[in-house]
Amino acid sequence: MNPTANATTLPAPTTWSQALTIPPLGNLDAYITAVNRMPMLTPEEEVSYARKLRDEGDLEAAAKLVLSHLRLVVAVSRQYLGYGLPQADLIQEGNVGLMKAVRRFDPDRGVRLVSYALHWIKAEIHEYILRNWRMVKLATTKAQRKLFFNLRSMKQGFKDDAEHESHRETLSTREIEAMARELKVKPEEVVEMESRMAGGDVVLDPTPAADGEEAFGPIAYLADTQNEPTAVLEAQQRDALASVGLANALAALDPRSRRIVEQRWLNVKDDGSGGMTLHELAAEFGVSAERIRQIEAAAMKKMRQSLAAYA
Known part of the structure; x- marks a missing residue:
């Protein structure tokens, strides 16, 4: 397929009666050949047809205005082939x-339709590119759109001016500032758009590989488990156990049992080691270490029963 067919090598223009035989866009070469053979309108004919459309709603006049300018659309489309669409x-x-453009064209403004339609043609192509170039829309504001459609060409111009740096992909600070001045945007907006265009679409949840291995994607580390309902309930339960539940369970113990549990399990030393040993507590209360162990076991059992109400 040759998308740059030269109109000068084509046969003579068709007549209006043959215009309706334009092939569909599925055969691009044939379509371009056909539209380049469409008759051109003189300024007088253009004004006459435009007035018929405006004043009388003449659809045949509208068709002639559209058909005679289809070659303009083909020429404009070639400027955007670098976007891969x-x-x-x-x-x-x-x-x-x-x-x-044809529907809104006012022939009494003294402007040719080709000049007026150029804006509308580019606007529709721009919107299509922004919607389909990436899965996520890159440019939404006026400044971002301006950057999107000028960044590549201006970046290439910088490379052509400095051939010894043609291998460098990123923009220098001087180039960023020059581009920002030229497009009347902030330098940080230039940097942001360059990073957006340099990136690519990433599949969040990729399909498994052909060999059966599980594929790894961002979904594995982007999931937010903190706000998952089950995790929230578990966290609330832990907080209740660690505060109100533990305080009530300790309050249900006698002073000696509470002292033993606190020193054995709740008073952690600065070095991260545990609390007092059985022998240290035995010496404090004047009983054997085995007796301290028995008291501790009974106290822990009683606390578990008290904490069951919070489980």
Whole structure:
């Protein structure tokens, strides 16, 4: 497929009666050949047809205005082939813009339709590219759109001016500031758009590989488990056990049992080691270490029963 067919090598223009035989966009070469053979309108004819459309709603006049400018859409579409989208789709969107321009065109303004339609054609193609170039829309504000459609060409111009740096992909501080001045945007907006365009779409949950191995994707580390309902309930339960539940369970113990439990399990030393040993507590209360162990076991059992109400 040759998307750059030269109109100068084509046969003579068709007549209006043959215009309705334009092939569909599925055959792009044939379509481009056909639209380049459409008759061109003189300024007088253009004004006459535009007035018929405006004043009388003449659809045949509208069709002649559209058909005679289809070659303009093809020419504009070639400027956007570098975005990797099918030219047929670009032409189709540009044709929508052309039809909008014809509907709004005022022949008494003294402006040719080709100049007026250019804005509408580019606007529709721009919107199509922004919607389909990436899964996530990169440019939403006016400044971002301006950067999106000028960044690549200006970046290439910097490389052409400094061939010894042509291998460098990122913009220098001087180039960023120059681009910001040229486009009347902030330097940080240039940096942000460059990083957006340099990135690519990432599948959050990739399908398993052909060999059966499980594929790893961002979904594995982007999931927020902190706000998951079960995790929230578990955290609330832990907090209740560690505060109110533990305080009530300790309050149900006699002073000696509470002292033993606190010193054995709740008073952690600065070095991270545990509390007092059985022998240290035995010496404090004047009983054997075995007796301290028995008291501790009975106290822990009583506390578990008290904490069961919070489980």
